[in-house]
Structures are given as C-alpha cells and as structure tokens.
Amino acid sequence: MKHNLLIVALCFFGYTNAQNCTYTFIGKVIDYHDSTPMSGATVYIQTQDNYTTADVNGKFSIKNLCNGKLNLVISHVGCETKHVEIDIIGDTFKEINMEHHLEELDEVSLKSKGNKTTKTAQETVIKEDVLIRYSNLSVGDALKEVPGVSSINTGSTIVKPMINGLHSSRVLILNNSVRLQDQEWGIEHAPNIDINSASQISVIKGSGALAYGGDAIGGVVVIKPGKIIRKDTLYGRTILGGQTNGRGYNVSSSLNKNYNSGWFTQLQGSYKRNGDFNAPDYNLTNTGLDSKGVSVRLGQNKFPSGFELYYSYLHNEIGILKASHIGSVYDLERAINSGQPTVIEDFSYDINAPKQEITHHLAKANYFKRFQNFGKLTFQYDYQNNKRLEFDVRIGDRRDVPAVDLTLQTHTVLADVNLDTNLSRKVNFGLMGRYQNNFANPDTGVRRLIPDYNTYDFGIYTTTEWRIDNNLIVDAGTRYDFNRINAKKYYRKSRWEERGYDEDFSNIIIEELPTQYLTNPIFDYHNISASIGAKYYLNRKSYIIGNYALASRPPNPSELFSDGLHHSAARFELGDLRFNKEVSNRISGSYNYSSSNFNFSGEVFYNQIDGFIFLRPFDLISTIRGPFPYWEYQQTNAEMFGVDINATYSFTNSWHIQNKTSFIKGYDLKNDLPLIDMPPFNTINQITYNNTAWHNFSASLKSEWVAEQNEYPNFNFEVEDQLTGEMITIDISSPPPAYHLLHFYSEASFSLSATTSLNIALGINNLLDTSYRNYLNQLRFFADDLGRNITLQLQLNY
C-alpha cells in the first residue's frame, strides 16, 4: 500500500464503459526524479502473462485490451520493481514513474527528492538533451527555454538569468546543492557555471524551495550534475562544436567510472573560445571569450550511507564591446545617436580592456546516513572562492592593473534531516551556517566600488508535504534567516555629508583621514519566509496548482555600499546605508494538461514586493569630464504580475508544434511608474519534424517575436552643452523596437558500435540575419545584437 502511494498520485480512476476489447494502452516509463525516459524497462503484463520492453523513448504499447483493470510489473536496472494497476477506459495513455530512490547519487545531495521538492511551485525542468544544444553558450541562454525566464545581458556572453522579471540577488542558483556565491549582485556578473557540467537544470519560479534559502524573491535555479548508476561501468561523452559568428569553437568531455560497490568518479572538462562577434552590419570589436572549466566528483553511494567530494573550477576571460567604454555623458549621447558602435575594427581573437577575468573555485563534501524507521540525515560543507578582475581602458603602466579586484570567499555548513518513513506525511528540516569574506584589493589605484566586508548568515527551516488523498497534495514550509554584514568602508567626506550620513551614522566612523572617513557599518537583518501550496488533480490528464510564498531578502553589498564610477555604463552608482530588507508576497496558480498528443501549461502569478530596491538615473553632477549622470539605488514598493504559457501539439508522430509565450507587467507603486528593465511580451512558435527511422532525425524552425516594451519609466535627462548652452537630451530610457527572428535546428544520431553513438547537430541562429536590439541588453545603446550564426556540433557518446 505504501508502495502504491507513489503511483496513485499520478493514477486516476475513471468509470468502466461498455465492454469492447480493441483498445490500446500506451505506457511511458520515466524516471520519477527527472522524467527521463527509461529505455529498456521490462514490462510484465500480469493479466496476459506476457512481456514487452520500453523503447528508446521509454514507451511501450499493449494492444487488444478490454476496459477494466490492467496489472503491470515494471522493472529496470537500478530501480525497485514496481507493480502498477491501470484502469483501461478506451485507448489509454499513462506515464509510469520509476523510483531510482535507492541507487542514485542524488540521494547523497541535500536535494533528496529530485525536482519534486517543490510539489506546488511553478517548476520547469530542462533536460540533458536540451542542455547539450547550449554547450557553446551559457546557463543563462539555456534557461530561456522556460517560458517566463529571460535574461539581462551585457553583450552576448554575459548572460544573467531573469525569472519573471527579477534577477541578480533575487535569483538563487544552486550548483550540485551548493548555493552559488559569486558576487551575483551586479547585472554584469554572469553566473559562474560551466553549462557542460550540468545534466539537468530545474527552474523554480518564486521562493517555494525554502530548503535552499528564503530570499529567492525571483526564483531558484537548481543545477544538477550527471546521475551515477550503481553498477560496474565506464562511459563518457565528447562534444566538439564550431560557430561561424565569432569564429568560435568549443570542446567538452566527460568520463564516468562507476562500481557496483557504490564507488563512483566523474571527470569533466570544457574549453570555449571565440573572437569578435558580428552584428549583421558590422563587427562587434572586443567581444571575444575564453572559458575553461574542470570538475571532478568522487564518492561512494550506498543505501544506508554515502558521501561525495566535488570540486569545480571555472575561468572566464570576457571581452566587453570596445565602443561601450565612454568617458562622459557626451560620449554616451554620441553613442546613442550615432546608431552604430564608435569603434569597429577587423575581426580578432584578442581580448583587450574593457574586459572581465573571473575565476571561481567550488569545493564541497557531503555525507549522508539513513536511520531505519526514521529518515535520512545529511551534512554538507562547501567552500567557494570567487575572484573578479575588471580591466578598464587605463593609461600608463596601470593599463595592466585591474580597476576592480575583488575576492569573495564563502564557507557554508548545512545539516538536513528528511523524515520519510511515512510517505504521505514527509517532513524535512535543517539548518545552515555561512561565513563570507570579501576583499577589495587596494592596489587597483581606483577607489573601491564594493568595500571589504564579512557576512554571517544562519538559517533554520522546516518543510512538510502531505498527501491528503489520491488527488490532493499539500506542502508548506517556513524558514528563518539571520544575516549580519560587517563592512569597513571609506567614504569621501563630501559624499558622507551629501548623503546625510553625518546625521544618521556618525557613530560608525572609526577613523578620520584628511579627505575621507573610515566607517564600520554593521547591520543585522532578520528574515522570515514561508510557503504553502496545493496540487489537485482534476482528472487523470490535468491538475491545478496554487501557491503562496513569503520571501524576504536583505539588501546586498552593492545596494548598501556602491559608491563610485561604473565605467562600462558611464555613471556613478550610489547605494544607501538606510535600506531595509525586501519582502515579497507572491501568489501563483498553474493549470496543466497532458495527453498523448497535446500538452498545455499555463502559469499566472502576482508578486507584491515591499521595499523593492532598484537602480535608476537620478541626477547629474558637473565634473572635469563634463556633466556625469548619477544613478541611485532606491527603495520602493512594487507589484508584478504575468502569465507564462507553454503548449505543444503533435499532429502525427512526426510533426509537432510548440508555443511558448510570456507576458509580464511591473509597477513602482510609490512613484506610480512602470518598473525599469521589465521583459517585453514575447512569443516563440516552433514547428518540428522528426523521424526515428532516419537515425532519429529531427529538424525544427523556430520563430521568436519580441514586442517593443511600451511601458517603461522615462528617466531621460537633459544636459547643457556647456560651450554652446544648447540642451541635449540623453535618451537612455526608450526601448528598442519589436523584432522577429527565425532559428533553424536539426540533428541526427548514428550508432557507431554497440556502445558508441554520434550525434550531429546543425543550427542557424538568426536565419535571416536580422538587425535588432534587445531592451534587456545593457549594451543596446552602443551596438546591434548578433547576426546570423551557423553552428555545427558533434557529440560522441561512448
């Protein structure tokens, strides 16, 4: 009975109609954790005393059935054998979840329930076959597969994921159960993850996954490395790719060795390189990329206990469009009005200033032990070291000295207990401690944009999941986080007084210098977060989900302390020590329908955020470079709401169409203005042809239409040409016009031997070489986005 509880959730009983024994049952055996088809699963049809096997897509069919009950026994390597009772009512289709529960490494990690952790959150999984297509790109690019996820870019290689219009500190990224700590506050700080180390990514909208943190006002991205099966095997994969735009090439390889005893080891490495990209009409000078990544895993995974050691290294050197380096507001005005980059040089692989050089190390160790009739206990320790160097265009012998040199080190310990003896009343609780140290190297010769600081975080959480009956699952959770930030920051006396800190914060000055104060701000934040949700099956093809989440986020170091010149944007950025935490109340609802040829998912949400912190152009200051815009972080109350739709329909076994649409609005309630940087309406339509008989050939044509953002705050400002007295308008607000792009993708797989196969994929992005600019690209003022890109990728599995 206990066993069946897992099944009944997805199994719904209808009523028997007239007797007629011509019906066909189609089953699909999938992994309970990540829905990967389980090819080769053995299906024993008890009623007929007959056997069949699931095909490569995990599917099998049983013909000539009568209405009534059908009993199946399904088995697969590494899984518990499963008994399923199915009600046949006419032609019937059913997905059967196999539980890898005992065998998989996933059990070692804190994320013990696979992507089902958030039963009632809006969660979408991107599977390995899709991720492989993004081998030469970034995690941020792949996440856009999910409707409602966009990205905020700085050029085309710095891609920050944006979930329902929220990004940076509001999106929590977990890499192999480790919360990424990589100075994620900045728009031009892309997540430090090699997409080739991921075998599954799941996107959770909103803060439903409380075990990971309570501050995910935007959402959570859960990145998982490859699964490890407990048997003696050695396998690997190598990907080679080439791209015409940027003359890029990439290579990625992974090797796995597993043993029956539960020991496993995995080695993965990748290298990507490209030179200057090109827009349809010109080269994008200095947009090259050099990216190296290595990861190693080692451990033992047995049912009663197991451990894992994991290390990953990523080094990225990223060129930033040369024409985006500007000295004054006049340069910005010229860039905006000229319509094309002010610097266009011939193609080169060279990466010069302005550029970023980022190194990220991640090491983790974890251990779990199961206690009979109790549950599972997991400990984890992780260490991350993130070094960020930003090189500006400088003069003299300083040209090789970075203008920003930050090292962020993070230690985290976690303990998690999962009480799963009663499968209909699961309880999970745990605690987290974290220490973080940021060091801003003074040798840059540039005032620190972000100061030296230490943070101390402590979190405690509990979540529970109840199966009320066959059709209804309810989950709830609550979490408390304490955050302390202890910084040492120099303020110019002029800034200190201009901000009014001399009145509010005079007690934090610890040293006075001729022109500066050294201050020691220490701030404590107490954050409560909670979530409650329900999933209800209307019938066997459809379910609805409702979820409420309360999340709160302390202001990040850049929001509190920013104070200085941000070169790439030609602006001063100013934080505010007075900021309070952000508190979000998010209500969401989803409707999901799936049948053998039609799948539909519709998600709506409303998010009300008190104390929403955003950066906006505020004022001008007259400097010896001419007038310079000040951008200030401000705090307001905001609301956001939107709809995300994903629908697929199969006309035949070979022809499929898909639509993904997302629509979002966001408003600043205090100032009665639209929010800045909201993704415009977009819709993607795709038609796919596939034929398994032709080496699994498939080809698809995708149309991507992005509307003009018609609701934006007008933060344009006017400056006086000091020489002529003429007023010049700096149009930094107007969004670019709508655009439509076509993309082509095709692939086929060839079996080279019993254990090796080759997959060849050819893609053409921006097929018509359309010139366009993206509202969410910070470099849209300076240049068009990428032109046509033909990509070829060879994937060898062995």
Place this chain on the structure above:
Amino acid sequence: MKINYLTSNFMKSTKFFIGAIFCLTLVTSCSDDDTPPPVLEEELITNVILTFANVADATNTVIMTSVAPDGQDGASTEVVEGSFKANATYSLSLALTNETETPADDILNDDIIPEADEHFFVYAVNDMNLTMTRDADDIDAADGNKLGVKTTWDAGAAGTGKVNITLVHEPEGADDSDEWGSVTGGSEDLNITFSGVEIK
C-alpha cells in the same frame, strides 16, 4: 510518538555534528578583523591649468584653472584670471596634475605625452574671436596629428565667451586639419569649459 522518540535519539547521536557546525562558523568568522588601507588613487586628474602667455608682453597672461579635489569623480570649480588683449598672440602651456599625491603627480608629462599616440586634445571656443594653431614642435599624436600640448592662439576683436578643452583617450579617428581638432570614438578624460573669458 515514534518520531519524537527517534528525534531525541537522533539529537543525541548528532550533537557532535551540530556542535561542530557552530564551532566552524565561529572559528572562521574571527579570522579577518584587520583594517583595510585607503586606496591611493592613481588615475586622478585634480588640477588642470591653461596658461596663455602673451608672446609680446611678458606681463600679460591669462590663466584658466580647473580644480576638482575628488578628481573626475566629483564636483569641480573653474576660475579664469586675466584677459586677452585684442589682436595679440599667445602661447598656451598646459599642466595636468594629481594633487592628492605628495609631491603632485604630473599626469601630462608622465602619462599623456609618453602615450601621445593614444591621446588627443581638442579645443573649442564659443562667442570668441580666438583662433589657434598647433605648433610645429607640438608632440606627434597618432596618424600624423599634433597632440595639442604646444599651441599658439591669436586674439581678435574684443568680446566675452567660452573656451573648452577636451582630452580624448584612444580616439578611433583624430583630425587636426582645422587646428581645433576633432575625433570619432574614444572616451573623454577631460571636458572642461571656462566661461567669462574676455578679450579687451
């Protein structure tokens, strides 16, 4: 309840681990308590002085001073001392310094002139009868242009107007064929306008 009983058991068996977590947190949190040194800002230009000397009359100079104590990252004050004489000729000398360092850092001679091929001075006037030429012994900049640190200025009829000096770093294209100079691309390190400049 069963779970309660087991929970207490579990608490006992893992007291050590939880203790260890707190210890680790405390130990690491005490490791860094030193005071960061102030940054010695190297890129600053705080003082810009344009000295126009009458080639025929050593007592007549026009000095235009721009002082920005926080460098490019703050407010600046512009002062003009003296006035031009109508129909006189002046030679202009420039001084660009960083006065936050002791002794002051000579940005013009230490940084800009050694990298003349990456820099270019552009001048402009408004409502002024001033013309300028780049001297034959001016420093060579990129593409056969003159950098604009040695220039000669001719004052015309009396009047009051503005003088602008712009220093462009790494211009994509520079052109001094009209003597004032013009650029495409690059970024402005300085863009200073002096107003109330008089020719008497």
